[in-house]
Amino acid sequence: MASIEQLTFIKPEQFEWHEIAAPVIQNAGEAIVRPLAVTRCDLDLYMASGMYPMQGPFAFGHEIAGEVVDVGDGVKGFAPGDRVIVPFQISCGTCDNCRRGFTNACAAVEPFAAYGFAPTGDRKWGGGLSDLINVPFADAMLVKIPDGVSITGAAAISDNAVDGYRTVAEPLAKRPGADILIVGGLAQSVGLFSVQAARALGAGRIVYRDYDAGRLAKAKALGAEVIETQYGPDLRAIEEFPIVVEAAGLPDALTFAIRSTQPCGTCSGVFAGMGAKASVPLRSMYMKGITYTIGRVHARTEIDHILDCAHCGTINPDEVISRSVPFSEAVDAMTEPDIKIVFERD
Structure with a gap:
């Protein structure tokens, strides 16, 4: 069975790279995405330092932009090679809440389902600081990155910028x-x-x-x-x-x-x-x-709105990013006090 590397939060100020089974397509609507850039959410700093307590272990990183590497037979809007934003919250796009725009409260998954946080149900969604992640509702969740928006800026748009x-x-x-x-x-x-x-x-x-x-x-x-x-x-x-x-x-x-x-x-x-x-x-x-x-942002709903501004250049999330760090140095950099770190694949 193929394996990948995943950055795992163990406890405050302790992270480890773990080898885990690579995610695979299990349902027709899923996609596999290779994260290329992951920005550190403001909350990540406080989870990493222990100011905001969370029980480990769990996969870390949730502001994700990357490249589609595989899709299920039912995925219509995306193909391998597409560069995409992955909203941090899991949302199906078809339940009543999602159709009303309340994508932070999707009824198809457990409450607060998201990448990069301690699981709140049976499924572990993984984290962005990984070789690959599974996107369960690809057509509903993924957003293609338009021309003129960088991969690093796109990562920030998955959460903090849209917030x-x-x-x-x-x-x-x-x-x-x-x-x-x-x-x-x-x-x-x-x-x-x-x-x-x-x-x-x-x-x-x-x-x-x-x-x-x-x-x-x-x-x-x-x-x-x-x-x-x-x-x-x-x-x-x-x-x-x-x-x-x-x-x-x-x-x-x-x-x-x-x-x-x-x-x-x-x-x-x-x-x-x-x-x-x-x-x-x-x-x-x-x-x-x-x-x-x-309240928590309805990330998938709001992404479409901010992308209009990002595409025409009136908003550039890269202006807020203060430092770029390779994935391989994430363990040491995660608790450093920069305003906005982006982790980029080595």
Whole structure:
């Protein structure tokens, strides 16, 4: 039986390359993809360091772009040699949730089914830092990479880049040209992808707050007005915005983001933080009539939208990527504090 190499999370700060059986086509609708580029999700850093606890072992890496190497007889839209984005969430495309666009809650698989995370059911989906992965619903899941989009940028579009896009796309559709505040922090690349998307979608002022000099410099390079900010319980709103993105994942930052949202404005959260619970100032939100949203991105649904911007060049995810690392060096690089690492096949 053929075998492949797979990067496996054992426990915080411990990764190993394991030899496992190579995935094969078992059903007519499946495809086998060879990952060529895998970007490190913001959450990957915290799982790798132990800040966000997960029980190992499991295959690692979920922001994937690669090349199709084999397809089942039932796959109509893809063929070996196609370069594709692999959305990190498993979705069938035909259940009621998927047809409504809720691809993070596909009813055909167990809850939270995804590449690169601890399994939540009987099936192990594998991880992107592997020689090969199985894509169970190829026609529904895979997305061809258009001309002008790099393989590294395409990998980021499988999760974090599209997450940043959705934080501002719907609010800006309702309030074209509105000013936007992005409260940056632990979801470090998602906040920066929000800056990119806000610029591409015609926002007015784009203000980015953070306590990290590197992210502030990157946000400024992306076109934001930047303000160094240390979040604390007594930090008051300096000004209010109709659209706010909370990408810090810190309790005091969440309070500050809500304080900074205009009456009848929208605040979108992208990261629930490290604890099991968080407090929100409901009375203040009620009085101001704030709409607060939080949840995992519907990756497959949103990818089509961001690709329009990426194809025409108004969004370039490579601008957020801070370093390229070969697959073979992933063990050592996984816990390094870069904003956005991309692992490329050696």
